[in-house]
Amino acid sequence: MTFTIATTLDDALAAMAAGARPVAGGSDLVVAARHGKAPLPGSIVAIDRLGDLAQITGTADGVRIGALATHATLMRHPLIVDSYPGLADASALVGSPATRNVGTLGGNVMNSSPAMDTGAPLLALGASVELRSVTGTRIVPLGELWTGPGRNVAAADELCTAVLIPAPATARGTASSSAYVRLEYRRAMEIAVVGAGASITVAADGTVESIAIALTAVAPTIISVTGLDAFVGKPLDVAALAAVGAIASEQASPISDLRASDSYRRHCVGVMARRAAEAAARRAGGELIAIPVNRAFGIGAAR
Amino acid sequence: MPAATTPRFVRADGPDKVTGSGRYTADLTLTGMLAAKFRYAEIAHGRITRLDVSAARAMPGVFAVLTADDVPDVRFGPFVQDRTLFARDVVRYEGEVVAAVAAVNATVAQLAVDAIVVEYEPLPVITDLEAALAGDSLLVHDGWAGYGAGDPVVRDRNDASFSSITKGDVDAGLAEADHVVSSRYVADGCHAAPIEPRAVLAQWEGNKVTIWTSTQVPFDARAGVCETLEMPASRVRIIVPHLGGGFGGKCGFHYEAHIAALARAAKRPVRLVFSRREEFFAPDRRREGMIIDVQTGVRSDGTITARKAWIAIDNGAYTTDAGFFSQLAAMHVSGPYKIPNVHIDAHLVYTNLQPSGSVRAPTAPQACWALESHTDEVAKAVGMDPVAFRKLNAVDTGDIGPSGQTYGEIGVQRCIDEATALVDYGQALPDDEAIGVAIGWWPSFSVPSGAYLKIDGDGSAQIITGAQECGTGAVMTLRQLAADELGMNAEDFELVYQDTSVAPYDMGATGSQTLFNNGRAVVAAAGQVAEQLRSLAAEFLEAAPADIVLADGHAHVAGSPTSTVSIAELAGIAAGSELLIGHGSGTPPAAPPLAGSSCVGDLGMAAFVAPQFSCHAVRVRLDRDTGVVRVMEVGTAHDSGTIINEMGALGQVEGGVMMGIGQALTEGAQYDADGHQRNTGLLEYKLQTCADSPVIRTHFVQIVTPDAGPRGAKGLAEAPNVATAAAISNAIAKLVGQPVRQLPMTAERVWKAMQS
Numbered sequence A: 001m002t003f004t005i006a007t008t009l010d011d012a013l014a015a016m017a018a019g020a021r022p023v024a025g026g027s028d029l030v031v032a033a034r035h036g037k038a039p040l041p042g043s044i045v046a047i048d049r050l051g052d053l054a055q056i057t058g059t060a061d062g063v064r065i066g067a068l069a070t071h072a073t074l075m076r077h078p079l080i081v082d083s084y085p086g087l088a089d090a091s092a093l094v095g096s097p098a099t100r101n102v103g104t105l106g107g108n109v110m111n112s113s114p115a116m117d118t119g120a121p122l123l124a125l126g127a128s129v130e131l132r133s134v135t136g137t138r139i140v141p142l143g144e145l146w147t148g149p150g151r152n153v154a155a156a157d158e159l160c161t162a163v164l165i166p167a168p169a170t171a172r173g174t175a176s177s178s179a180y181v182r183l184e185y186r187r188a189m190e191i192a193v194v195g196a197g198a199s200i201t202v203a204a205d206g207t208v209e210s211i212a213i214a215l216t217a218v219a220p221t222i223i224s225v226t227g228l229d230a231f232v233g234k235p236l237d238v239a240a241l242a243a244v245g246a247i248a249s250e251q252a253s254p255i256s257d258l259r260a261s262d263s264y265r266r267h268c269v270g271v272m273a274r275r276a277a278e279a280a281a282r283r284a285g286g287e288l289i290a291i292p293v294n295r296a297f298g299i300g301a302a303r
Numbered sequence B: 001m002p003a004a005t006t007p008r009f010v011r012a013d014g015p016d017k018v019t020g021s022g023r024y025t026a027d028l029t030l031t032g033m034l035a036a037k038f039r040y041a042e043i044a045h046g047r048i049t050r051l052d053v054s055a056a057r058a059m060p061g062v063f064a065v066l067t068a069d070d071v072p073d074v075r076f077g078p079f080v081q082d083r084t085l086f087a088r089d090v091v092r093y094e095g096e097v098v099a100a101v102a103a104v105n106a107t108v109a110q111l112a113v114d115a116i117v118v119e120y121e122p123l124p125v126i127t128d129l130e131a132a133l134a135g136d137s138l139l140v141h142d143g144w145a146g147y148g149a150g151d152p153v154v155r156d157r158n159d160a161s162f163s164s165i166t167k168g169d170v171d172a173g174l175a176e177a178d179h180v181v182s183s184r185y186v187a188d189g190c191h192a193a194p195i196e197p198r199a200v201l202a203q204w205e206g207n208k209v210t211i212w213t214s215t216q217v218p219f220d221a222r223a224g225v226c227e228t229l230e231m232p233a234s235r236v237r238i239i240v241p242h243l244g245g246g247f248g249g250k251c252g253f254h255y256e257a258h259i260a261a262l263a264r265a266a267k268r269p270v271r272l273v274f275s276r277r278e279e280f281f282a283p284d285r286r287r288e289g290m291i292i293d294v295q296t297g298v299r300s301d302g303t304i305t306a307r308k309a310w311i312a313i314d315n316g317a318y319t320t321d322a323g324f325f326s327q328l329a330a331m332h333v334s335g336p337y338k339i340p341n342v343h344i345d346a347h348l349v350y351t352n353l354q355p356s357g358s359v360r361a362p363t364a365p366q367a368c369w370a371l372e373s374h375t376d377e378v379a380k381a382v383g384m385d386p387v388a389f390r391k392l393n394a395v396d397t398g399d400i401g402p403s404g405q406t407y408g409e410i411g412v413q414r415c416i417d418e419a420t421a422l423v424d425y426g427q428a429l430p431d432d433e434a435i436g437v438a439i440g441w442w443p444s445f446s447v448p449s450g451a452y453l454k455i456d457g458d459g460s461a462q463i464i465t466g467a468q469e470c471g472t473g474a475v476m477t478l479r480q481l482a483a484d485e486l487g488m489n490a491e492d493f494e495l496v497y498q499d500t501s502v503a504p505y506d507m508g509a510t511g512s513q514t515l516f517n518n519g520r521a522v523v524a525a526a527g528q529v530a531e532q533l534r535s536l537a538a539e540f541l542e543a544a545p546a547d548i549v550l551a552d553g554h555a556h557v558a559g560s561p562t563s564t565v566s567i568a569e570l571a572g573i574a575a576g577s578e579l580l581i582g583h584g585s586g587t588p589p590a591a592p593p594l595a596g597s598s599c600v601g602d603l604g605m606a607a608f609v610a611p612q613f614s615c616h617a618v619r620v621r622l623d624r625d626t627g628v629v630r631v632m633e634v635g636t637a638h639d640s641g642t643i644i645n646e647m648g649a650l651g652q653v654e655g656g657v658m659m660g661i662g663q664a665l666t667e668g669a670q671y672d673a674d675g676h677q678r679n680t681g682l683l684e685y686k687l688q689t690c691a692d693s694p695v696i697r698t699h700f701v702q703i704v705t706p707d708a709g710p711r712g713a714k715g716l717a718e719a720p721n722v723a724t725a726a727a728i729s730n731a732i733a734k735l736v737g738q739p740v741r742q743l744p745m746t747a748e749r750v751w752k753a754m755q756s
């Protein structure tokens, strides 16, 4: 087994070209190995010292989040909290303070678990990843990244360098926001039983201009809810929210496991989708709902 | 009686544990030490048709591979001798040890374990308690009738221990009732889940073995080694380094003999360190699953006329200390109520699951959950407020309990008043909130115990105790008792403990007995030293020994403030002549008499020595869309007699409440149809975390109790774990409209109850 510590991006890419797997916080890679889920790879390159990859920068097109940004940073970063609060909601729920301090966004996204928390808000926000290797750089929308539990389209030598989120719609009079909620049985060290992220733009008259919802832990990957166009141009009232929930439940294909039965998951993902949409819409309407929505909003009786 | 103690609580083991300088068993290494690994059955029931360890023995780096053929053929068990160290012929649960390996390191040991060839003829897996009790059921133990067992243990086929309580005429009592309410409750098994997975290290010198082990009961562990390896106690020394929690999971004798036998065969020290998975599925100790059918007759005015119940307890594959569970569960389903007519039958049923054993307040949280949920159903049937109903029917001072025990001064009614007041029971609540209330009880355990106390020439003092500190602080509190007796500070005493070759016998950190019994022993030992100091001081100060007062680290002559000498100076004098050494044991309080009831299978649990009582009142919030319940606020009141160390006592109550919340909502062992536990990690077996903890307020109803522990104290460590799940259940039932009849009351189960 070889273990190298990269001090430059080029080092890291070269190591990956030579067959090394990257490790960032190690909170998935190492923990999975210790649990016997997957043995440690024979060759590992640590990327955690590539400080540039931890930057969060506002750009003309939105925000560029370095892959090494930790959940602890994301949940408090003003740019994220103000413009992409759904991502902050998700990061704030990850594990415990210790997990959030070591766990990175790049690790969460590239680990590609269908139960990952940042996936649903990022997908609803239309995010992409920047993948780099010694041979070049490409941008892959998240909707095309994940192919199954723990699987994605990145080549073995491709490092995720950043997650890119497009700027919210800024047309006159419209307002956008996002939210993420998950079903959890306890308030720390939990894993999403199911979850939902929503990104919504509302017009000045309160009608929906755009709505996107993605679901956690109800399919082999994070999935987008389709067919939400019907809600555009209408207010997101109680009936509409209930309908959003029903559509989410219908599109879920959950499994039964130790955490929940498929029928309970199907029911609850609808509840989560409804609540995420409601929280996002209320935030878009100017209401301050503290991060994470789970605590602020009574998810899991957590008012 | 000594002066009142300070509220400050200085733990002798605190700095070591907090700074990480303390050493736990898994931290110890010895020269030449080998690593141990076990080959487990991995199937729940099967006959061994082939067991071949030759390939494993031949592997380089492997020093010893043991099976049943390599140790004495001894069947053991405290109530029923149904166990062997290694499986013989038949395996009866997935975690049963078939073989053990010692090798240069854990990797090689695991490779050797994997190289052991075991083949089985699979046998049907028995997990259904009612089916197992049926006359035609397959037997978990074909040879049950030939096993040794204690005289009072009533056994029949898959029923390892039957017990009943009978008082009055239950059928007549039910006939007198205006309403008869029948309920069925089912509790899943769960786990003690200590944070430290267990570890054992053994080293031989000549024909003596020293075993460092994470046990709650060092003397029991020693007895187990002596019995199974056929050795006298004088050749076995058990030392417990710091213990990383136990909650009962580390009571009993487990793996000390396996590791000692490996070390003897390998001629090297051998250490076993469990993984988290092993800590979950392997030890013969888990909180028992249970089925409780209970029926109560009640008059329209709310008085209970009769209670009848049938209880089946999952014993698992072998009978550990669970032998007494049937009687204890029967007591908890009777409950601390005035009931003229009672009949309870309880069965301890063999299955092919992990053996059950005492986990903090064994049988009580489940049985209390069932009984107290049922009690709210009974109150509802007569249209009474559940708190008023309990106040009407609960026992109190002078009353006679279900097993015929007459109580002295007890505080049940006061506990109900105090706990409900702490959460403002009766307040207007939002419609997603409710307060549930439950009462519980628990005996104190009166057993022998001993202590030595000495003061060396420089005035430093030591308490040498057989008591085991499992984190409760009970051993730590012994310093306070000695200090008060000798007029010194708690910090002046060093504790020498957890070493069977040094200290007198103690039952261990089990049965809430540590302070209850060791307190008596330490006070007696300190009293002897106090006598010595008084006579030395009397000589030195030219006064009568009766006039000497020990206080502030000095001996004073009463009424003559300038006439004083320090205890250190007296110790210096003693060092040149008769040394300052005391020893004590004292007489354990006797069990109270019973009258007017009868018990079949009486294993001593029908008479509660210094009975403890509690009431928990819990405000919960329900997410009606998902069934997720959150505990917001808990008020507890405990009658545990005199509270000696209030800070330590609060820690016990708060920890017990948190454990109770886990049992109520998230902690349940889940099995597949083949008897494999599926959730053997802390992600899927969900303990409560700090983030989940509610506001907990506690009131101690302090009654100086005669025939009890030091200064009128009762036990306390288990009592706080009795009533929490029950109170939560009653709050949930108010919100859902009916109880959730399976424990844990997971979000999904609550949601399902809301659908029906």
Ligand SMILES: Cc1cc2nc3c(=O)[nH]c(=O)nc-3n(C[C@H](O)[C@H](O)[C@H](O)COP(=O)(O)OP(=O)(O)OC[C@H]3O[C@@H](n4cnc5c(N)ncnc54)[C@H](O)[C@@H]3O)c2cc1C
Binding pocket: A021, A022, A023, A024, A025, A026, A027, A028, A029, A030, A031, A067, A068, A093, A094, A095, A096, A099, A102, A103, A104, A105, A106, A107, A108, A109, A110, A111, A115, A116, A117, A118, A158, A159, A160, A161, A189, A190, A191, A192
């Ligand atoms: C106790 C605990 C609680 C947790 N709770 C949650 C939770 O609530 N929600 C949740 O979503 N997750 C949770 N996790 C999982 C984990 O913490 C997160 O997924 C975290 O974001 C992973 O980041 P990391 O940097 O530690 O990843 P690592 O373990 O370093 O890497 C994970 C995987 O991604 C690959 N990888 C890492 N960085 C890159 C990169 N830049 N480019 C390409 N591949 C990369 C690695 O090779 C590896 O395959 C928890 C983990 C633990 C141990």
